Amino acid sequence: MYQRPCFFALLMLSLPLFLPDVAHAAESYDNCTGFITSLPTTISTQGTWCLKQDLNTAITSGNAITVATNNVTIDCNNFKVGGLAAGAGTQAYGIFASDKVNITVRRCNIRGFFYGTAFGGALSGGHVIEGNRYNGNTFVAVSIRGDGSVVRGNVLIDTGGSTAAPSAEAIQAFNSVDVLDNSISGVAATTGGGDNAIGIYVGTSPAGSISGNRIHDLVKDGSGYTYGIYADNISGERMTLRDNDITAAASGNSYGMYCVNTAARAKNNVVGGFTTLMQGCGDAGGNDLVP
Amino acid sequence: MNRPNTRSLALLLVAWLLGSPHVARAAESYDNCTGFITSLPAVISTPGTWCLKKDLATAMSSGNAVEIQTDDVVIDCNNFKLGGLAAGLGTSTSGIYSNNRARITVRHCNIRGFFYGLLLTGNGSDQLAEDNRFDNNTYVAVAVSGDGSIVRRNRVFDTGGSTLQANVYGISVDTIWAAGSTDVIDNTVVAAKSGTDGSAFGIQTVSLDTASVSGNRVRSLLANGAGIVRAISSFSTVSHLSMRDNDITGDGSAGSIGLYCQGSGDRSKDNVIGGFSTGISGCNDDNGNDVTP
Numbered sequence: 169m170y171q172r173p174c175f176f177a178l179l180m181l182s183l184p185l186f187l188p189d190v191a192h193a194a195e196s197y198d199n200c201t202g203f204i205t206s207l208p209t210t211i212s213t214q215g216t217w218c219l220k221q222d223l224n225t226a227i228t229s230g231n232a233i234t235v236a237t238n239n240v241t242i243d244c245n246n247f248k249v250g251g252l253a254a255g256a257g258t259q260a261y262g263i264f265a266s267d268k269v270n271i272t273v274r275r276c277n278i279r280g281f282f283y284g285t286a287f288g289g290a291l292s293g294g295h296v297i298e299g300n301r302y303n304g305n306t307f308v309a310v311s312i313r314g315d316g317s318v319v320r321g322n323v324l325i326d327t328g329g330s331t332a333a334p335s336a337e338a339i340q341a342f343n344s345v346d347v348l349d350n351s352i353s354g355v356a357a358t359t360g361g362g363d364n365a366i367g368i369y370v371g372t373s374p375a376g377s378i379s380g381n382r383i384h385d386l387v388k389d390g391s392g393y394t395y396g397i398y399a400d401n402i403s404g405e406r407m408t409l410r411d412n413d414i415t416a417a418a419s420g421n422s423y424g425m426y427c428v429n430t431a432a433r434a435k436n437n438v439v440g441g442f443t444t445l446m447q448g449c450g451d452a453g454g455n456d457l458v459p
Numbered sequence: 460m461n462r463p464n465t466r467s468l469a470l471l472l473v474a475w476l477l478g479s480p481h482v483a484r485a486a487e488s489y490d491n492c493t494g495f496i497t498s499l500p501a502v503i504s505t506p507g508t509w510c511l512k513k514d515l516a517t518a519m520s521s522g523n524a525v526e527i528q529t530d531d532v533v534i535d536c537n538n539f540k541l542g543g544l545a546a547g548l549g550t551s552t553s554g555i556y557s558n559n560r561a562r563i564t565v566r567h568c569n570i571r572g573f574f575y576g577l578l579l580t581g582n583g584s585d586q587l588a589e590d591n592r593f594d595n596n597t598y599v600a601v602a603v604s605g606d607g608s609i610v611r612r613n614r615v616f617d618t619g620g621s622t623l624q625a626n627v628y629g630i631s632v633d634t635i636w637a638a639g640s641t642d643v644i645d646n647t648v649v650a651a652k653s654g655t656d657g658s659a660f661g662i663q664t665v666s667l668d669t670a671s672v673s674g675n676r677v678r679s680l681l682a683n684g685a686g687i688v689r690a691i692s693s694f695s696t697v698s699h700l701s702m703r704d705n706d707i708t709g710d711g712s713a714g715s716i717g718l719y720c721q722g723s724g725d726r727s728k729d730n731v732i733g734g735f736s737t738g739i740s741g742c743n744d745d746n747g748n749d750v751t752p
Contacts, residue, residue: 196488199512199537214514216538239569241538270569270592272538294594294616315679316616316649346647346676375678375708406733406751408706433731433749452731452749 200243207232207249214239219247219276226253227260232281235265244276244300252280256306257331267291269314276300282330284309293317293343302338306330313342320348327355328387334361335392338383340369344376344407352383362390367414371400376407384415386422394422396439399432399449409434409449416441423447424457492535499524499541506531511568516542520549523556524573530561536568536591544572548597548622553578561605566590574621576600579608586641588613597621608641619652619659640667645674656684661707662691667698678708680715688715690735693742696722702730702742709734716740717750 197203201215207225211217214237225232232249233242242263249262262281265271267289274296278284284305287295293314302309302324309324319339328336338352347368357363367383370376378397388394396414399407409432414424424439427449435452439445445457489495493507499517503509506529517524524541525534534555541554554573557563559581568591570576576596579586586608593600594616603610643662653659661677664670677690690707693700702725707717709732717732720742728745732738738750 196490198489199539239540270594294592294614296614316614316647318614318647344649344678375706377676377706379706404734406708408708408731410704410706410731431733431751433733433751435729435731435747435749450749450751453747454729 197245204233204242208234210234210236211240211242212236216241216243218242219244219249222248222250224248224250224253225260227251228254228257229259231261231264233263235263235268235271238268239270240265240268241272241274242276243272243274246275246277248277248279250279252304254280256329258282258306259332261286262305265289265292270294272296272298274299277303278305278309279303281305282307282332283311286311287317288313288342296320297322301325302327304329307333307335308337308340310339311337312340312345315344317341318346318348319350320346322350324350324352325354327352328365329356329358331358334358334363334389335365336363337366337369339367340371341376342370342372344373345370346377347379347381348377349380350382352381354385354387356387357389357392359389361392363392364388364395365392366395366398369395369398369400370407373399373401373405373407375405378407378409378412380411382413384413386416388419388421392421394419394442395426396424396442397426398423399425399427399429401427401429401432403429403431405429406431406433408432408452410436410452412437412439414439414442419443425449489537496525496534500526502526502528503532503534504528508533508535510534511536511539511541514540514542516540516545517552518545519543519552520546521551523553523578525555527555527557527560527563530563532557532560532562533564533566534568535564535566536570538567538569540569540571542571544595546572548620550574550597550621551623554596555579557581557583559583561585563587564589568592569594570600571595572597574598574623575602578602580604584608587611592616593618595620598624603641606640609644610641610646611644613646615646615648617650617652619657620654622654624654624657640670642670643672643675646676648675648677650679650681652681653683653686656686658682658686659688660692661689663689664693664695664698664700666695667693667700668695669699670701672700672702672705674704676706678706680709682712682715688712688735689719690715690717690732692716692719692721693725694721698722698724700725701728702726703728703745705730705732707732707735711735711752718742 200218295317422442424442430450433452434449436454440458492510553575583605659680717735727742729747
């Protein structure tokens with residue numbers, strides 16, 4: 169009488185053995201051009217470069233991964249690129265490229281670097297940084313420059329604490345980058361440094377959308393300032409800030425959204441817990457501002 | 460007495476199976492590929508998922524790099540490149556092409572340097588173009604026709620420069636051209652640059668009945684001479700489009716229009732529009748639009 173359910177249970181237990189060996193897309197290695205197996209490393213061949221294990225380094229300067237050519241994807245398959253061993257004084261970068269185009273970083277767990285990812289240079293553009301987890305980077309988690317680039321769907325946790333730079337920023341973007349749907353939790357200026365904590369900083373951008381981000385737990389130090397989103401724009405630089413949720417525990421010198429010029433438009437944002445909720449941004453309506 | 464416990468175990472196992480990581484999503488995996496496209500030009504005449512597993516390029520200056528000749532086809536480039544830059548600015552080649560086909564999907568492609576990057580034309584339906592990157596296509600990056608179609612999450616860069624189009628059509632640049640009832644959602648369109656006296660269009664819809672053009676980001680469009688800039692345009696006198704939540708930025712050039720509607724049935728809501736001679740022209744204002752000079 170009790171054999172039938174037991175048989176069913178055994179059948180279910182054995183079923184995975186007969187399932188086709190299908191792979192989850194993210195963790196598949198099918199389209200990998202090659203693998204990154206140690207740090208530091210330099211990528212000089214176009215294609216998709218994958219991780220298949222956690223990687224760590226204790227370098228205190230330079231770059232864990234240097235991308236030295238265009239059209240490269242770094243797919244970490246959710247493995248770690250770790251730099252924590254270098255300590256709070258590190259000036260090492262996790263993933264770095266200068267004057268390159270079309271670089272993608274996805275599914276990476278990037279920890280403990282001065283800059284988690286930094287793509288810069290006047291020729292930089294067209295990058296994608298998506299679906300990554302940044303944790304414990306000491307100064308800036310993501311820095312990106314270049315029109316047509318997008319930073320989306322990342323989780324950025326506990327940025328700050330560098331002994332080499334007193335401020336902290338989760339994301340900084342230059343030259344018309346879209347920053348979409350990121351979760352930022354915990355940005356803290358270095359204790360004793362008296363400097364700023366910024367969720368998203370946007371500078372020198374003729375356009376670009378900062379949209380759908382969630383920003384909270386920002387902690388300045390001393391006489392520094394807290395900014396949920398800081399649009400460092402001049403007249404004619406028309407970035408759009410919309411649908412962001414920005415919250416903080418009330419503290420002095422804090423701004424939910426700060427814009428230098430009203431050409432930056434703010435719409436449908438929910439902002440609470442800052443001493444100044446919105447400063448300088450053009451009010452495009454629909455913003456919910458609660459002290 | 461033991462039966463409930465065993466049943467619970469069985470249910471637990473079912474739940475575990477459903478939550479197992481061994482579930483195919485098959486974007487970057489090759490597990491569900493019917494076959495591979497390994498050289499260009501290629502013709503797909505069998506339904507299924509056809510994949511790339513390396514970058515492909517061609518210098519052909521006419522015809523189609525990939526031609527789909529049957530319904531129910533997925534082209535999954537696995538983020539590899541389909542390149543036509545070598546043909547130069549005089550190319551009339553389409554990157555991926557179908558005519559009168561239904562249920563065509565194109566995803567994860569990096570399509571460069573074609574006259575049309577993607578051209579799904581004719582009396583098809585239910586097309587899907589998603590998560591692709593288009594750059595340096597010389598005339599139209601994405602052209603999709605067919606009721607029930609969707610163009611979403613694509614990144615479209617640096618469209619324009621065709622010499623062929625200048626001679627024949629007087630040069631216009633349409634980066635997303637949707638006909639039928641096609642939703643155009645969450646795309647980024649950056650830098651479309653027309654040739655001599657040519658106009659630059661970010662997203663253009665033609666003869667739609669009902670559709671959404673929503674959540675797109677359009678900027679850096681450049682017209683030339685007598686040409687004009689229109690970031691998002693609806694060309695239909697009978698359509699009922701919803702245009703909402705788009706971020707549209709212009710350079711203030713003479714005659715430029717952020718949102719243009721030919722007919723009076725199109726609605727606009729919660730768009731942020733700046734830097735155009737005319738922010739909204741012809742579209743009904745459903746409130747919430749932010750228009751600055």
